[in-house]
Amino acid sequence: MGQKIVLYSGRNVVVKFGDEAKGEDFAAQFSSVTLKMSVETITSKGMKTGAIYQDVDDPSFSLALEGFQARVSGLPEPGQDGLQAFIDYAWLWHGHKLPFTFLPDESDPTKGFTGTLTMMGTDNGGGRGPHHPFSIDLPVDGTPTRLDGKLLGGGKD
Numbered sequence: 001m002g003q004k005i006v007l008y009s010g011r012n013v014v015v016k017f018g019d020e021a022k023g024e025d026f027a028a029q030f031s032s033v034t035l036k037m038s039v040e041t042i043t044s045k046g047m048k049t050g051a052i053y054q055d056v057d058d059p060s061f062s063l064a065l066e067g068f069q070a071r072v073s074g075l076p077e078p079g080q081d082g083l084q085a086f087i088d089y090a091w092l093w094h095g096h097k098l099p100f101t102f103l104p105d106e107s108d109p110t111k112g113f114t115g116t117l118t119m120m121g122t123d124n125g126g127g128r129g130p131h132h133p134f135s136i137d138l139p140v141d142g143t144p145t146r147l148d149g150k151l152l153g154g155g156k157d
Contacts (some may be wrong), residue, residue, distance in 0.1 A: 004066075014112070015065070016102035017089070017119070023101065026086040032066040035102055035113055035144060038138065061140035063100060063117055069124060069132040087134065093119040097141065115144035 015033050016023035025031070040057040070085040098119050103112035109123045126132030 013104045014106045029086045030067040034064040062137040064137045066135045067101040094121040101153040110148040112147045113144040116141045
Protein backbone atom coordinates (compact mmCIF):
# COMPACT_ATOMS: atom_id res chain seq x y z
CA MET A 1 0.00 0.00 0.00
CA GLY A 2 2.90 2.36 0.67
CA GLN A 3 2.95 5.56 2.63
CA LYS A 4 -0.03 7.82 3.11
CA ILE A 5 -0.72 11.13 4.75
CA VAL A 6 -2.62 10.94 8.05
CA LEU A 7 -4.07 14.26 9.18
CA TYR A 8 -4.06 15.38 12.79
CA SER A 9 -7.61 15.61 14.08
CA GLY A 10 -7.12 18.06 16.93
CA ARG A 11 -8.21 15.35 19.34
CA ASN A 12 -6.09 13.45 21.83
CA VAL A 13 -3.46 16.19 22.02
CA VAL A 14 -0.93 16.07 24.85
CA VAL A 15 0.51 19.28 26.34
CA LYS A 16 2.61 18.63 29.44
CA PHE A 17 4.53 21.08 31.56
CA GLY A 18 7.31 19.76 33.74
CA ASP A 19 8.64 16.20 33.51
CA GLU A 20 7.83 14.58 30.13
CA ALA A 21 6.55 11.37 31.72
CA LYS A 22 4.76 12.74 34.79
CA GLY A 23 4.16 16.42 34.04
CA GLU A 24 0.85 18.25 34.31
CA ASP A 25 -1.26 17.68 31.15
CA PHE A 26 -3.78 20.47 30.59
CA ALA A 27 -4.93 19.53 27.06
CA ALA A 28 -8.53 19.04 28.24
CA GLN A 29 -8.63 22.76 29.11
CA PHE A 30 -7.21 23.93 25.73
CA SER A 31 -9.23 24.48 22.56
CA SER A 32 -6.14 25.17 20.43
CA VAL A 33 -2.41 24.46 20.75
CA THR A 34 0.11 25.68 18.19
CA LEU A 35 3.89 25.58 18.22
CA LYS A 36 4.51 28.81 16.29
CA MET A 37 7.65 29.66 14.36
CA SER A 38 8.25 33.34 13.67
CA VAL A 39 10.79 34.26 11.00
CA GLU A 40 11.67 37.70 9.66
CA THR A 41 12.69 38.06 6.04
CA ILE A 42 15.69 40.18 5.13
CA THR A 43 15.63 42.10 1.84
CA SER A 44 18.39 44.40 0.58
CA LYS A 45 18.36 46.23 -2.73
CA GLY A 46 21.40 47.45 -4.60
CA MET A 47 21.57 50.46 -6.90
CA LYS A 48 21.42 48.34 -10.07
CA THR A 49 18.18 46.97 -11.49
CA GLY A 50 17.72 43.40 -10.30
CA ALA A 51 20.25 43.69 -7.47
CA ILE A 52 17.95 42.22 -4.81
CA TYR A 53 19.32 40.07 -2.02
CA GLN A 54 16.97 38.08 0.19
CA ASP A 55 17.44 35.81 3.16
CA VAL A 56 15.62 34.76 6.31
CA ASP A 57 16.64 35.39 9.90
CA ASP A 58 16.89 32.68 12.56
CA PRO A 59 13.45 31.57 13.79
CA SER A 60 11.99 32.19 17.22
CA PHE A 61 9.30 29.96 18.69
CA SER A 62 6.33 30.22 21.02
CA LEU A 63 3.68 27.83 22.28
CA ALA A 64 0.31 29.45 21.56
CA LEU A 65 -2.53 28.25 23.76
CA GLU A 66 -6.22 29.03 23.63
CA GLY A 67 -8.53 27.54 26.16
CA PHE A 68 -11.17 27.92 28.79
CA GLN A 69 -10.79 29.35 32.24
CA ALA A 70 -11.58 26.63 34.75
CA ARG A 71 -11.62 25.96 38.43
CA VAL A 72 -11.34 22.76 40.42
CA SER A 73 -14.54 21.43 41.95
CA GLY A 74 -14.75 18.81 44.68
CA LEU A 75 -12.04 16.71 46.29
CA PRO A 76 -9.79 14.08 44.69
CA GLU A 77 -10.71 10.42 45.10
CA PRO A 78 -8.67 8.55 47.74
CA GLY A 79 -5.22 7.76 46.34
CA GLN A 80 -5.53 10.19 43.39
CA ASP A 81 -3.64 13.42 42.86
CA GLY A 82 -5.75 16.55 42.84
CA LEU A 83 -6.63 18.24 39.55
CA GLN A 84 -5.23 21.64 38.72
CA ALA A 85 -6.72 24.44 36.62
CA PHE A 86 -4.29 25.75 33.98
CA ILE A 87 -4.94 29.42 34.83
CA ASP A 88 -3.97 28.74 38.46
CA TYR A 89 -0.89 26.79 37.36
CA ALA A 90 0.13 29.61 34.96
CA TRP A 91 -0.16 32.26 37.67
CA LEU A 92 1.73 30.08 40.17
CA TRP A 93 4.63 29.47 37.75
CA HIS A 94 4.63 32.93 36.11
CA GLY A 95 8.17 33.90 35.07
CA HIS A 96 9.63 30.42 35.60
CA LYS A 97 11.39 28.35 32.94
CA LEU A 98 9.58 25.03 32.52
CA PRO A 99 10.12 22.05 30.24
CA PHE A 100 7.20 21.22 27.96
CA THR A 101 6.10 18.34 25.74
CA PHE A 102 3.59 18.78 22.92
CA LEU A 103 2.15 15.83 20.98
CA PRO A 104 -0.35 16.78 18.25
CA ASP A 105 -1.72 13.20 18.49
CA GLU A 106 -0.90 11.01 21.49
CA SER A 107 -1.23 7.84 19.38
CA ASP A 108 2.04 8.80 17.63
CA PRO A 109 4.49 9.81 20.40
CA THR A 110 7.40 10.27 17.95
CA LYS A 111 5.70 13.21 16.20
CA GLY A 112 5.87 15.72 19.00
CA PHE A 113 8.15 18.37 20.42
CA THR A 114 9.94 19.15 23.66
CA GLY A 115 11.62 22.30 24.83
CA THR A 116 11.78 24.90 27.54
CA LEU A 117 9.42 27.85 27.79
CA THR A 118 8.79 30.75 30.11
CA MET A 119 5.41 30.43 31.80
CA MET A 120 3.20 33.51 32.03
CA GLY A 121 -0.06 34.13 33.82
CA THR A 122 -3.21 34.35 31.70
CA ASP A 123 -6.15 36.72 31.62
CA ASN A 124 -8.79 35.91 34.20
CA GLY A 125 -12.46 36.82 34.10
CA GLY A 126 -14.75 37.62 31.19
CA GLY A 127 -18.26 38.45 30.09
CA ARG A 128 -21.49 36.60 30.05
CA GLY A 129 -21.36 33.54 27.88
CA PRO A 130 -21.03 29.79 28.03
CA HIS A 131 -17.32 29.71 28.94
CA HIS A 132 -14.64 32.32 29.52
CA PRO A 133 -11.75 31.88 27.07
CA PHE A 134 -8.09 32.79 27.38
CA SER A 135 -5.30 33.12 24.84
CA ILE A 136 -1.56 33.24 25.50
CA ASP A 137 1.74 32.87 23.60
CA LEU A 138 4.46 31.40 25.80
CA PRO A 139 8.01 32.18 24.59
CA VAL A 140 10.16 29.11 23.90
CA ASP A 141 13.92 29.14 24.57
CA GLY A 142 15.83 28.39 21.38
CA THR A 143 14.60 25.71 19.01
CA PRO A 144 12.31 22.94 20.27
CA THR A 145 13.44 19.35 19.75
CA ARG A 146 11.39 16.96 17.65
CA LEU A 147 10.84 13.66 19.40
CA ASP A 148 11.72 11.70 16.25
CA GLY A 149 15.22 13.22 16.29
CA LYS A 150 14.83 15.10 13.00
CA LEU A 151 15.61 18.78 12.59
CA LEU A 152 12.97 21.43 13.20
CA GLY A 153 13.66 24.21 10.73
CA GLY A 154 17.14 24.92 9.42
CA GLY A 155 17.33 22.47 6.54
CA LYS A 156 16.14 19.20 5.15
CA ASP A 157 15.95 16.17 7.43
